[in-house]
Amino acid sequence: MNIWPIAQSSFKESMRQKILYVIVIFSFITILSALLYKTLAINQEVKLMKDVGLAAMVVLGVLVAIFTGTNSISREIDSKTIHTLLAKPVKRSEFVLGKFLGAGLTTLFNLAIMTIGFLIIVAIVEKGAPFYLLKAIVLTAVELLILVSASIFFSTIFPQAISTIFALLLFLVGHVTNLLPYLISKAETIGTKIIASIFYYLLPNLQYFNLRAEVVNNLSIPVSLILLTIIYGILYAAIGVVLSIFVIRGKDFA
Numbered sequence: 001m002n003i004w005p006i007a008q009s010s011f012k013e014s015m016r017q018k019i020l021y022v023i024v025i026f027s028f029i030t031i032l033s034a035l036l037y038k039t040l041a042i043n044q045e046v047k048l049m050k051d052v053g054l055a056a057m058v059v060l061g062v063l064v065a066i067f068t069g070t071n072s073i074s075r076e077i078d079s080k081t082i083h084t085l086l087a088k089p090v091k092r093s094e095f096v097l098g099k100f101l102g103a104g105l106t107t108l109f110n111l112a113i114m115t116i117g118f119l120i121i122v123a124i125v126e127k128g129a130p131f132y133l134l135k136a137i138v139l140t141a142v143e144l145l146i147l148v149s150a151s152i153f154f155s156t157i158f159p160q161a162i163s164t165i166f167a168l169l170l171f172l173v174g175h176v177t178n179l180l181p182y183l184i185s186k187a188e189t190i191g192t193k194i195i196a197s198i199f200y201y202l203l204p205n206l207q208y209f210n211l212r213a214e215v216v217n218n219l220s221i222p223v224s225l226i227l228l229t230i231i232y233g234i235l236y237a238a239i240g241v242v243l244s245i246f247v248i249r250g251k252d253f254a
Contacts, residue, residue, distance in 0.1 A: 002090045003098045010102025013075070014068045015109075022060055022110065029056060046125055047216055050133065053118050054212045057111065058140055064110045065144040066167040068103040069151025073244075074160035092248045096152065100241050103148045111141055135226060136215040142233035143209040147171060149240030156247040173199065174206030204236040 073096075076082040086095065115137050122130040150170050154163035180200040184193050208229050214221055 002094045003101060006090070006095060006098025007101035007105065010072050010099050011105045011109075014072070014103065014106040017067075017071070022064060046122075049125065050122060050130075050216045051212060053122070054133070054136055054140075054216070057114050057118065057137070058143075058212075060114065061107065061111050061140060061144045062147060062168075062171055065103075065107045065147040066151050066164055066171075068106045069148040070155045070160045070163040070167060072099040072103045073152055073155045074163065078160075093245045096156075096241060096245045096248055100149060100152055100244070103152065104145055107144050107148055108141055111137070111144065132218060133215055135221055136212050139209040139211060139226065139229055139233075142230050142237075143206055145237045146204055146206070146233055146240070149237040149244070153240045153244045153247070156244050156251070170203065171206065174204050175210070176207075177203055177205045178207050204233070208232060 073082075076099075082095075086092065115134075119130055119133065122133065147167060147170070151163060151167040154166045157163075158166065177200055180196050184196045184200070211221060
């Protein structure tokens with residue numbers, strides 16, 4: 001099996017792209033924000049800090065996921081190294097799976113570093129271990145894996161710049177798909193209804209992964225809901241990988 005060596009190589013290559021600077025910037029933003037909220041939001045500074053901190057982790061995580069996902073295969077195609085890789089006894093499915101695993105590990109590693117720094121800051125402010133925030137962070141991790149998978153899929157078809165745009169659009173549209181039933185009911189033409197329905201049933205509803213408000217307010221979240229959301233996300237990530245394998249198998253890199 002060549003999946004793990006490809007994943008390791010992809011991970012190391014991605015970590016050389018100065019992605020760690022993102023983590024440093026995030027840490028400074030979080031610390032400065034914590035100090036600012038203490039003066040601007042009396043009695044609500046901790047909630048505001050946690051909400052903004054979690055949101056920042058999502059935004060930075062999305063940027064890392066899309067960059068590493070679109071770059072992992074585009075880099076090989078642009079540098080022509082994909083010819084050498086596929087000339088070896090490497091199956092195309094192993095190539096895609098290895099790239100997904102490498103990009104996924106890079107994304108999760110960055111998220112883990114941000115999580116550790118953020119939890120330390122919150123723990124200092126709250127004077128206690130804020131492990132309840134992990135509920136939101138775990139779902140963010142799954143959402144990011146969906147975006148990694150989608151980014152890789154787009155990069156098997158389009159150049160990196162276009163793939164990045166499509167991945168960003170997927171993230172934005174994915175957070176408003178829950179509004180599509182209302183738009184469908186209000187649509188005046190059948191064509192609009194059909195298009196909206198296609199988007200609603202095919203695209204992942206990324207809003208399922210947004211439980212930040214509930215977590216920040218320390219509301220009860222059923223474990224079953226979290227598990228079902230994780231399964232939902234894994235299925236969509238798997239679909240993206242399968243589609244990527246299908247596209248790569250149909251390409252001629254000779």
